[in-house]
Amino acid sequence: MTIYAITAIAVLVSIALALARAIIGPTSYDRILSVNAIGTKTVLLIGVMGFLGGRPDFLDLALVYALVNFIGTLAVLKYFKFGTLRGTLSKPRDNA
Amino acid sequence: MLLLIAGTMTVLMVRNLFVATMLLGIVSFTMALIFISLDAVDVAFTEAAVGAGISTVLYIGTLALVGSQEKERAKFAVGPLVICVAVGAVLYYATYDMPQFGHPDNPVQTHVAPRYIQESPTEIGIPNMVTSVLASYRGYDTFGEVTVIFTAGIGVLLILRQRRRRRTDANKDAKDTPLDTDRDGKGSSLSGLGSNHDLVPHVIAKLLIPFIFVFALYVQFHGDFGPGGGFQAGVIFAAGIILYALVFSLDLARAVINEKAILFLICAVVLLYGGVGVAGMLLGGNFLDYNVLASDPVAGQHLGILLVELGVGITVTAAMLAIFYAFVGRADLIEEASQRGEK
Amino acid sequence: MELVLDIATWILLLAGSVLLVITGYGLLRLPDLYTRIHAGGMADTLATTLIFIGLALQSGFSLITVKLLLVIVFIFFTSPTSSYALAQASFVAGLKPKLDGFGAVKKPDEDA
Numbered sequence: 001m002t003i004y005a006i007t008a009i010a011v012l013v014s015i016a017l018a019l020a021r022a023i024i025g026p027t028s029y030d031r032i033l034s035v036n037a038i039g040t041k042t043v044l045l046i047g048v049m050g051f052l053g054g055r056p057d058f059l060d061l062a063l064v065y066a067l068v069n070f071i072g073t074l075a076v077l078k079y080f081k082f083g084t085l086r087g088t089l090s091k092p093r094d095n096a
Numbered sequence: 097m098l099l100l101i102a103g104t105m106t107v108l109m110v111r112n113l114f115v116a117t118m119l120l121g122i123v124s125f126t127m128a129l130i131f132i133s134l135d136a137v138d139v140a141f142t143e144a145a146v147g148a149g150i151s152t153v154l155y156i157g158t159l160a161l162v163g164s165q166e167k168e169r170a171k172f173a174v175g176p177l178v179i180c181v182a183v184g185a186v187l188y189y190a191t192y193d194m195p196q197f198g199h200p201d202n203p204v205q206t207h208v209a210p211r212y213i214q215e216s217p218t219e220i221g222i223p224n225m226v227t228s229v230l231a232s233y234r235g236y237d238t239f240g241e242v243t244v245i246f247t248a249g250i251g252v253l254l255i256l257r258q259r260r261r262r263r264t265d266a267n268k269d270a271k272d273t274p275l276d277t278d279r280d281g282k283g284s285s286l287s288g289l290g291s292n293h294d295l296v297p298h299v300i301a302k303l304l305i306p307f308i309f310v311f312a313l314y315v316q317f318h319g320d321f322g323p324g325g326g327f328q329a330g331v332i333f334a335a336g337i338i339l340y341a342l343v344f345s346l347d348l349a350r351a352v353i354n355e356k357a358i359l360f361l362i363c364a365v366v367l368l369y370g371g372v373g374v375a376g377m378l379l380g381g382n383f384l385d386y387n388v389l390a391s392d393p394v395a396g397q398h399l400g401i402l403l404v405e406l407g408v409g410i411t412v413t414a415a416m417l418a419i420f421y422a423f424v425g426r427a428d429l430i431e432e433a434s435q436r437g438e439k
Numbered sequence: 440m441e442l443v444l445d446i447a448t449w450i451l452l453l454a455g456s457v458l459l460v461i462t463g464y465g466l467l468r469l470p471d472l473y474t475r476i477h478a479g480g481m482a483d484t485l486a487t488t489l490i491f492i493g494l495a496l497q498s499g500f501s502l503i504t505v506k507l508l509l510v511i512v513f514i515f516f517t518s519p520t521s522s523y524a525l526a527q528a529s530f531v532a533g534l535k536p537k538l539d540g541f542g543a544v545k546k547p548d549e550d551a
Contacts, residue, residue, distance in 0.1 A: 003452045007490060010456030017463030018479070029472055029529040035118065036521050037466065037479035040514060041459070042125070044487050047510065049132070051494055057322055058132065059506040060315065061141050064332060065125075066510060067308060068149030070517040071335055072121065074297070074342050075153045077528045079114075079160060300520045304513070 004052040011045045032076055039069030100126045113162075117155040124148045137323040138226045145331040150416055153338060157423035220397045222320040230325065231401040235384045238404065239369055242411050246366045249415035253359060256422035294343075301343040308336035316409050317402075326405040330412025337413075338420055346424055355421060361414040369407040372400060444496050451493030458486040471537045472529060480522030487514050 015038055022034035043062045050058035103123040107116050124147025131140035195202045212229055220228045230238055312332040319325030341349035373384040381388040386400030465478035488511050495507045 003449050007452045007456045010459050014459040014463035017460075018466055021466045021475070024467075027472060027529075027534065029525060029532075029534065030475065033472070033476060033479045033522075033525055034466065036518075036525070037462075037483055040483045040487065040518055043510065043514065044459075044490060046132075047491060047494060047507070051497070055135075055137070056498065056503045057137055059503065059510060060323055061128075061132075061137070061144055063311065063506070063510050063513060064141065064145050064315075064328070065148065066513050066517065067332065067335055068145065068152075070521060071149060071339050071342065072152045073521045074339070074524060075156050076118075077524050078342060079156045081528050081531070296520055296523050300516055304516060307513075 004048055008048050008052060011041055011048060015041050036069065036073045113159055117152060121148050121152045141323050141328050145328050149335060150331055154419055154423065157420060161423060161426060221394045224320055224322060227319050227325050231404045232386060232397055235404060242366060242369055242408055245411050245415045246362055249362045249418040252419050252422045256426055297343045301339055305336050305340055309333060312336065316405065319405060326408030327412055330409040333413045334416035337417060358414045358418050361410055365407040365410045369404060372403050448493045448496050451489050455486045455490035458482060462486065472534060473526060473536045476522050476526050480518055484514055484518045
């Protein structure tokens with residue numbers, strides 16, 4: 001169906017715009033934001049491409065990539081804040 | 097494809113290792129997209145899970161240890177370059193004797209592949225042919241892979257394992273403070289780990305982690321019928337525990353699964369895999385022959401593949417967790433050592 | 440019945456695509472990090488929900504619909520949490536939101 005192709009093109013355009021923000025963005029938090037947004041849009045792209053190609057088996061892959069995106073963003077944020085991955089999200093370690 | 101080449105060249109050239117880590121994530125995701133366009137879903141699955149996910153988290157754990165600027169390169173060395181070029185040329189020359197890559201008349205395409213494709217439904221009887229090739233026809237190779245992962249996990253645990261006094265400190269922290277009172281003794285509905293700023297990630301993590309584990313089990317056992325299998329399931333399971341360790345602290349995650357348990361798991365599953373092979377020998381067949389494991393050969397194949405995939409999944413989980421614990425736990429030691437050195 | 444489902448799918452997918460393009464454009468044009476977090480985190484979730492519901496209508500009652508719903512629920516929970524963590528991290532790091540006008544609205548006496 002052609003609507004799948006239209007949606008896929010819209011997702012690609014959106015990814016390109018987010019990539020532009022990743023390159024321009026003055027602070028690093030802008031870049032982390034756009035990487036997270038590209039991850040979410042990629043999940044969308046995998047789903048739509050699966051339907052476009054007639055193989056909806058890709059949805060497992062979409063779920064895994066959503067999980068991976070979430071964990072990656074949290075890890076990067078934690079590293080940015082503290083320089084270590086050890087503690088919780090707002091304290092570097094338990095006995096701090 | 098161009099994005100892949102451009103991304104990889106940029107990884108080689110940037111100096112800031114953090115940017116290199118992000119780019120590696122993007123490169124591995126582009127590889128997964130190429131695999132999808134080549135219609136290889138299992139491989140894309142593994143590439144996306146391992147390359148874009150766990151590798152990024154482990155690299156960031158490493159960056160916490162080594163800092164994020166690359167050291168200055170030494171002078172341009174001619175000797176190693178000559179050796180690399182010479183070995184590469186010899187290898188390239190050696191490929192002239194091999195059949196042309198991808199040619200339809202290759203022995204692989206005319207003898208091996210058709211036999212797998214034709215015989216697999218009758219001999220093994222599971223719909224996903226990738227799993228049947230991986231776990232049964234090439235079970236010996238998969239045993240080798242499991243041994244490699246086992247060696248990597250053991251190596252990391254040997255070299256980077258923390259000493260006993262660290263562990264008693266961590267145990268004291270985790271046990272003496274009951275998990276539902278604050279550090280000042282005030283009661284609070286969540287564990288007294290962080291300020292209230294942590295409430296949203298705590299709640300979301302507690303909601304999602306059981307579903308991540310169930311999804312990992314689904315991928316593990318559905319690998320016979322669709323994309324999935326042991327490697328991907330192991331990575332997803334490890335990702336769930338790493339999520340727990342990121343949102344709550346590493347010490348709490350250590351209280352849930354400590355290093356002894358990981359060591360036990362890694363050794364136990366290699367024994368499981370080898371045990372399946374030896375059981376095949378004891379029951380009258382060859383090593384890793386699944387036909388003799390049950391009264392009906394096809395059922396024997398199913399049982400053998402189930403056990404072997406389970407073994408692969410647990411090994412991958414334990415190895416990933418061992419590496420994560422070792423890297424992230426060590427950052428603390430280095431920092432405390434430097435603090436003590438300054439005092 | 441097929442026609443109704445097809446029309447519904449078309450509407451949902453078109454709405455989702457338009458929302459995605461607007462989100463991307465907003466990510467470029469919004470003036471401050473905190474406003475961009477809204478574009479990047481929240482609107483993406485809505486677009487994903489719309490598009491995946493449209494795809495689910497196409498596959499009827501099958502395992503695929505269940506998986507699509509699972510992805511929707513997962514993204515629904517995790518994308519706003521990442522935005523929250525990002526906003527909190529940047530606020531604690533000291534990035535102040537721009538609260539004193541954004542310069543896009545001209546006062547009437549500047550048009551001369």
